[in-house]
Amino acid sequence: MRAVRYHDHGGPEVLDVDDIDRPEPGGHELLVRVEAAGVNPVDTYFREGSFQPSQLPMTPGSDFAGIVEEAGDWTPGFEADDRVFGTGLGRDHQGSYAEYVLVPTDRIAHLPENVGFGAGGGAGVAAVTAWRALIDHAGLEPAETCLIHGGSGGVGHAAVQLAAATGADVLTTASPEYHEALEGLGADAVFDYADENLEEVVGEYEPAVILDHRLDEYLDFDAAVAQQGARIVGIGNTVPEAGWENVPAARAKELRVHLMSMFNTPDLSRPLERLATLMERGELSIRVERSYSLEEAGEAQRAVLEESFLGKLLIEP
Numbered sequence: 001m002r003a004v005r006y007h008d009h010g011g012p013e014v015l016d017v018d019d020i021d022r023p024e025p026g027g028h029e030l031l032v033r034v035e036a037a038g039v040n041p042v043d044t045y046f047r048e049g050s051f052q053p054s055q056l057p058m059t060p061g062s063d064f065a066g067i068v069e070e071a072g073d074w075t076p077g078f079e080a081d082d083r084v085f086g087t088g089l090g091r092d093h094q095g096s097y098a099e100y101v102l103v104p105t106d107r108i109a110h111l112p113e114n115v116g117f118g119a120g121g122g123a124g125v126a127a128v129t130a131w132r133a134l135i136d137h138a139g140l141e142p143a144e145t146c147l148i149h150g151g152s153g154g155v156g157h158a159a160v161q162l163a164a165a166t167g168a169d170v171l172t173t174a175s176p177e178y179h180e181a182l183e184g185l186g187a188d189a190v191f192d193y194a195d196e197n198l199e200e201v202v203g204e205y206e207p208a209v210i211l212d213h214r215l216d217e218y219l220d221f222d223a224a225v226a227q228q229g230a231r232i233v234g235i236g237n238t239v240p241e242a243g244w245e246n247v248p249a250a251r252a253k254e255l256r257v258h259l260m261s262m263f264n265t266p267d268l269s270r271p272l273e274r275l276a277t278l279m280e281r282g283e284l285s286i287r288v289e290r291s292y293s294l295e296e297a298g299e300a301q302r303a304v305l306e307e308s309f310l311g312k313l314l315i316e317p
């Protein structure tokens, strides 16, 4: 089978398409024929080496959607020809930028018939991160006000829809070209993140929950706009250092700050099954901006970091 692999860490140019043996599923594993693999910023962190994969050479890619080609001996609920999607690969298991991928049954769920492979392939990291952040960490409740920074991103656009599905009042920030689309996805108010009055405007809403994907940029902002006792969930940063310039102001708000990694999710199939239900009902729609071939994986990884788009980029083997 053909699989993208990096044999050493480095830039996008270290990605090769290799011909390798198709793996055999172990007892609790499924061999999935990949129809679509989501491209995520984290794929680039493993490739360049700031996050360490368990082995080299490594195939990148956490997310996938496809069809079960072969099931191991102990895979209750799954059999050959099932439509499936999932995430959590590309770190301690070979990833999904390949014609086939081996998936343990705790990282997979059935893909509803009315959901395309593109949407399923793009859902994993983005939607599970949104779920863990808003539901598991923040405990977001109906009618609470929730602020999602960067609503047009992979995580952001999933989080806007998930927050709306819980019945929360959803605020988000994005570049102006995406405002209308985000309102269509359930945002009650959308603000330009470059607006110089952003803190004042958002502060009037006093969000109870904040999803922050750029902690180095927004921690002070979060503390300034947050409601007393708010929950802030941090999922990302652009430089490793982040902190408050005004710690007493943050302390006075009795904030609870949660820092998380999706890869720590104990049983990924649990949120994946719920997300499948939301996708089936049309309450979660994963937007696909563009697809790339295996040979174009380096270009896809460059684009995910450098380009602006709404939703997700995919690899389609």
Ligand SMILES: NC(=O)c1ccc[n+]([C@@H]2O[C@H](COP(=O)([O-])OP(=O)(O)OC[C@H]3O[C@@H](n4cnc5c(N)ncnc54)[C@H](OP(=O)(O)O)[C@@H]3O)[C@@H](O)[C@H]2O)c1
Pocket (backbone or CB within 6 Å): 040, 041, 042, 125, 126, 129, 149, 150, 151, 152, 153, 154, 155, 156, 173, 174, 175, 193, 213, 214, 217, 234, 235, 236, 237, 260, 261, 262, 263, 304, 305, 307, 308, 309, 311
């Ligand atoms: N901890 C975890 O488990 C976890 C999981 C998933 C992702 N992450 C991290 O979360 C971050 C986002 O991931 P993603 O997949 O959603 O990436 P993405 O699809 O590239 O989205 C990034 C978003 O950030 C927006 N943005 C750029 N500059 C901004 C600014 N100054 N203020 C507010 N928004 C800004 C972009 O909007 P424009 O295009 O309009 O500029 C874009 O919508 C990444 O750092 C990623 O590594 C962490």
